[in-house]
Amino acid sequence: MTEKLKILALFEDIDPAAHSMDALHDLGIGHEEVEVITGSPIKPEMMGRHHPHSKVPLFAFVGSVGGLFIGILLAFVTPRLYPLNVGGKGLSPGAPSIVVIFEMIMLFMLISTFLGVIFESMFPDYTKKEYHPEISDGHIAVLIDIEPDQQSALEDAMKNAGAKTVRVAERQQI
Amino acid sequence: MAVQAESKQSSHAGDHSKLDPKDHLLLDPKPRGEMNAMVMEAMQTTHWRFWVAVAVLGGIVAYCLVYMWIYMIQEGLGVAGVNRPVYWGVFLVNTVFWIGISHAGTFVSALLRVFKAEYRRPFTRAAELMTSFGLIQAGISILMHMGRVWRFYWMVPYPNERMLWPNFRSPLMWDLLAITTYLLASTMYLFLPLIPDLAMARDRSTGWRKKLYRVLALGFRGTEKEWSHLHHALNIFAFAILPVMFSVHTIVSWDFAVATRPGWNSTIFGPYFVIGALHSGIAAVSMVLIVVRATMKNMKYFIRKEHFNALGVLMLIVSMGWAYFFFNDFMVQWYGGDKWTHFLLHWHEAGPIGWMWFLMLIFNIAVPWLTLWNKKWRSSPLVLFVVGLLINVGMYFERYIIVPVSLGINRNPFSWGEYKPGVEIYLTIGTFALFILLYMIASKLIPLVPVWEVQEGQLAHSVRKIGKAELPAVTDLE
Numbered sequence: 327m328t329e330k331l332k333i334l335a336l337f338e339d340i341d342p343a344a345h346s347m348d349a350l351h352d353l354g355i356g357h358e359e360v361e362v363i364t365g366s367p368i369k370p371e372m373m374g375r376h377h378p379h380s381k382v383p384l385f386a387f388v389g390s391v392g393g394l395f396i397g398i399l400l401a402f403v404t405p406r407l408y409p410l411n412v413g414g415k416g417l418s419p420g421a422p423s424i425v426v427i428f429e430m431i432m433l434f435m436l437i438s439t440f441l442g443v444i445f446e447s448m449f450p451d452y453t454k455k456e457y458h459p460e461i462s463d464g465h466i467a468v469l470i471d472i473e474p475d476q477q478s479a480l481e482d483a484m485k486n487a488g489a490k491t492v493r494v495a496e497r498q499q500i
Numbered sequence: 501m502a503v504q505a506e507s508k509q510s511s512h513a514g515d516h517s518k519l520d521p522k523d524h525l526l527l528d529p530k531p532r533g534e535m536n537a538m539v540m541e542a543m544q545t546t547h548w549r550f551w552v553a554v555a556v557l558g559g560i561v562a563y564c565l566v567y568m569w570i571y572m573i574q575e576g577l578g579v580a581g582v583n584r585p586v587y588w589g590v591f592l593v594n595t596v597f598w599i600g601i602s603h604a605g606t607f608v609s610a611l612l613r614v615f616k617a618e619y620r621r622p623f624t625r626a627a628e629l630m631t632s633f634g635l636i637q638a639g640i641s642i643l644m645h646m647g648r649v650w651r652f653y654w655m656v657p658y659p660n661e662r663m664l665w666p667n668f669r670s671p672l673m674w675d676l677l678a679i680t681t682y683l684l685a686s687t688m689y690l691f692l693p694l695i696p697d698l699a700m701a702r703d704r705s706t707g708w709r710k711k712l713y714r715v716l717a718l719g720f721r722g723t724e725k726e727w728s729h730l731h732h733a734l735n736i737f738a739f740a741i742l743p744v745m746f747s748v749h750t751i752v753s754w755d756f757a758v759a760t761r762p763g764w765n766s767t768i769f770g771p772y773f774v775i776g777a778l779h780s781g782i783a784a785v786s787m788v789l790i791v792v793r794a795t796m797k798n799m800k801y802f803i804r805k806e807h808f809n810a811l812g813v814l815m816l817i818v819s820m821g822w823a824y825f826f827f828n829d830f831m832v833q834w835y836g837g838d839k840w841t842h843f844l845l846h847w848h849e850a851g852p853i854g855w856m857w858f859l860m861l862i863f864n865i866a867v868p869w870l871t872l873w874n875k876k877w878r879s880s881p882l883v884l885f886v887v888g889l890l891i892n893v894g895m896y897f898e899r900y901i902i903v904p905v906s907l908g909i910n911r912n913p914f915s916w917g918e919y920k921p922g923v924e925i926y927l928t929i930g931t932f933a934l935f936i937l938l939y940m941i942a943s944k945l946i947p948l949v950p951v952w953e954v955q956e957g958q959l960a961h962s963v964r965k966i967g968k969a970e971l972p973a974v975t976d977l978e
Binding site: 380386435440450 | 536664669673674677678696718723724737741744747952
């Protein structure tokens, strides 16, 4: 079994990059073998691609449930472990407990959301990767996994679609 | 004659049918590489006056903040003006003021993102930075107020040999929770949209900057998955950080409102404080943007009169909101008939600090109402800066009147007294200097304009011809 090649096609505009997807389809290259890299977000529909799945909302939900339990712990459980009677109020009066629980829910939800981005994007990752500095200058990179025997056909297809450069992607320190 | 009239009308219509894209950043796009270069140049070009300002501010911070704080710790809180009956002085005024300033970043960034207000794009980061740095000043002010600052950890809930546990029914503990939540949340909300711009800076830096941005960009490349995760997170943050923002200043207001003191025990204090925070915060954002635009290279392209116009409208609306809540608070207390409240209100208007009460109303209501209704005036950086400065002075007066002035009058006339700040004056100057210093340093280390957001906005905007008019059209790309 031969090792797959990674080809990086660099486009200056969205339109030719989007049309290149049709060319890839014609070559029998599926969506899962293609990665689009951009310097600013573009809707996947513009490239005729599916929305990538993100578990970040799930992280937020789990974090908020965790925050709820920690809030309940602080507002209802710890006052009984360390009773402190002040001003004739109960140990866990309703309204002040809501304040504590609310803040804990929000704190843990937002921390989890942040961690969700970190885990889902596998940050930090300082290993060598396929990249081109012109991407952050507005160019659109289409990174394609192919069998070596498809290389010349792919390069022709990408150039015909309007790619500025097409080359074998090298892993580099970014 | 009829023909002449028609021709005149047609020419008149023609004058107004053309949209001048130079007025609108999102209709006046430049290539992304050029915008990147402009932002990098603004960040990396430093005039000698910048270093002089940094040195002066550093000196002020060293003397007014560090030295004076150490002096106060050594001598005790007696060197501050807080004493019976005014136990809460300028430290608490500063805390409320800086938390108010910090509201602007979240408001401008999150609320305008939720409502898809497109003009926000170039200055969200400049505003978010104010949130983080403002909260640092608020936290420092609380620590100063504590006196024995080294006992700070007593507020942290963890099992300990002292058998002390924080009282979660106390508004002061809610403060700790809310401010901690807000500081962490706003810092994460600042950092997340910064990642793509740090990657951009990494791609066109050398030396120590390259190393710094490489670490901070976390290996971001801009893959579909990375953008998708970032997009989801920013949406969650934008919606969730708003109630946190409201909760912070509401809880700060409860520090006062839950006490059965004349002038404080008001059910409307929560929203009154929140609107006050927005009033000073948006005014401060305007001032910062004007300074950034005037002092940093290439910023005139990103920050334009349209942005000052939009912020001026916001300032006017918030000023009206503040006047509404102020009048509500005043009216009910005045009507209530409680003699101590009556004494207090009279003290506000006719006491030795009465001038401050009237200036507060002039700066917070009269000045914005008389100036910001005019589009030409509110679009002028100079006018907006002066109005913003006066609003902030007015809002500082408002907090001063609420805290030490109101504490001078209570239900025990034998203990009435005036407050005269001591070392707090230096410490206040120190917090202002530290805020400006941190902001100046940050403006040279991180891209102050979120270039990817601007590019996204420019991609979404176009000019559409309807009839004879060319009008801006927006496509929803978020």
